[in-house]
Amino acid sequence: MMISAEAFKKAYKEMDTLDFSKAASVLEIIKEVREKGDEAIKAFSLKFDKVEVNELLVPRSELEKAWSELDEKLKEALELSKRNIEKYQKSIMWKQMEKSELYQKVHALRRVGIYVPGGKASYPSTVLMTAVLARVAGVEEIIVVTPPQKDGINRATLAACYISGVDRVYQTGGAQAVAALAYGTETIPRVDKIVGPGNQYVALAKKLVYGDVGIDSIAGPSEIVIVADHTANKEWVALDILAQAEHDEMARTFLISSDEKVLSSIEEELKKQKLLQPRLKVIEESLENNHYAILTSGKDESIEIVNLIAGEHVSIQTADAEDYVEKVRTAGAIFIGEYSPEAIGDYSAGPSHVLPTSGNARFASGLSVNDFLRTNSVISLSRETFMECAAAAVAIANEESLAAHRDSVSIRMGERA
Structure with missing residues (x-):
């Protein structure tokens, strides 16, 4: 449905990141884990994941085996992504200052916990986009938690843990995994910071344990904001929209243009392209409830709308795309030009795909190597x-x-x- 910029500005509300009706149950889970440790973790795995877990720790040999048995093309893909992530993160890493009367010391965190989703899909890319950053920072110990699966943890996820330098992997998910990382159990050690995306229960748990442990952010549904003009390839833009919509039913997509014909042609292309996607049911629900085609009066108003939304991903596919870089102030990441699709950022460009959502780009930045560092001033x-x-x-x-x-x-x- 096409909507004018003025109508959108009046109607738009930032999506609530959290469903606080679940807070009481999440608090109860946290309490149980603090009191009963591993026993509670295993009980919740059986209750929520329908998996009986005997051993929480995944043997190191399983990580090595997963890597050795991985398809060679996927191995090469993960290795290339890892190299690109390392190169970019090293380039932006805080440097030690020379000693003087006033200077700053940089220290890596001692132990971090990474939450890797494992419900509707597996995400080896999330391992790379978090653990590699921690390793570049010099974190002493990196721990991954991921929900248990009836057939075992996804092999590509374990392989990604292996090449990313993860020290330990535990099969536990949900709010109980966050509680275990925040407070420790007999098996799972307490960490200094928890990073990584998850569902509503994970997000609420991270919010509730913050202060006892550091966190990266409170993640909401994935989202993309695309600005397009007559030079944009309508098929490519349609697929960029579908790439977000297929994440889940709550994913939000915003298409912005000052050209009504451009909006109409891309909307028509969306209808064709979605029928070719295997996750059609998810896509259709996402587009039905969370897709906006916004007609603006020109470039300035397009930029105004982009900054209002403060989206996780902002893709500029216009003839003057470079002009937007200085003017878009609120974005998790900006993708400039037709050969910088958001999907390349999800996997192999270099910057982390763990980004602020639900308008949080107004005050937050994407995950980086520097989130695994802390500083202290020295006064001499x-x-x-x-x-x-x-x-x-x-x-x-x-x-x-x-x-x-x-x-x-x-x-x-x-x-x-």
Whole structure:
């Protein structure tokens, strides 16, 4: 359905990231895991996943076997993706500063937990887009949790864990896996930070344990915003939209153009192309409830709408695509030109595909190597620099009525009050 930009701006509401009606049940799961540890994890696996789990830890030999038996073409694909991710992440990694009176030290986190979904589909790409970043950062121990499956954990996922340098894999998912990573059990160690996407229960659990452990973000449904003009290939754009819609029924897709004929032609192409997709039922529900074709008055209004949505993925397929880079301020990632489809970013370009959703790009950035680092400032003043700052410190301490603060400084000035 086509909608004017003005009508869209009036009607648009950012999608609620979380369904808080589930919060009570998630809190109960967290409580059970904290109290009963592995016993609770196994019970929840049987209840929610319908899988009886005897051993939570997947043997290291299974990771090695999965890699050795993997199809050669897929091996090559994962290796290429890994190289590209490493190269990009190294290029943006925070560097250590030279020592001075004031400088910053960078440290890798000691232990991180990565949640890898395993319900409707398997995601070896998520392993690469998280674990490789942690390894580049120098994290000491990388742990993956992923839901148990009746036929065992997906082999490609295990293979990706192997080449990404994951130290341990545990077969547990949902809110119980997040609780285990946050607080530890007899088998699963407590981590410093949890990253990776998941369903509503995983997202709620991450929100509820935040503060006891670090998290990356609260992930909502996947989304793409596409700006197209008469130069865009309508078949390619239609497939880019379908690539998002096939994620799940809640996936959101936004098509923006100032040319009504462009919107109409791409919408018609969508109807044809979707019939060729195996996940047609999911796609149709997504398009029916969460797809918007938005007609704008021109480039400025198109940019306004893009910034309003603050989408996870923003794809610019116009003759002047480069002009959008400086003006689009709210986007998880920007894909410029017809040969930069969002799908290439999902798998092998280099930047992580773990990105802010549901308007969170207004204040959040995509996952990067720097999310696995922390910094601390180092203050090592000479007497001369101290004396330049001291009087100001004394004045502010007096204003705040903190006498010991004042005296701690003034005694070094030789002026103990």
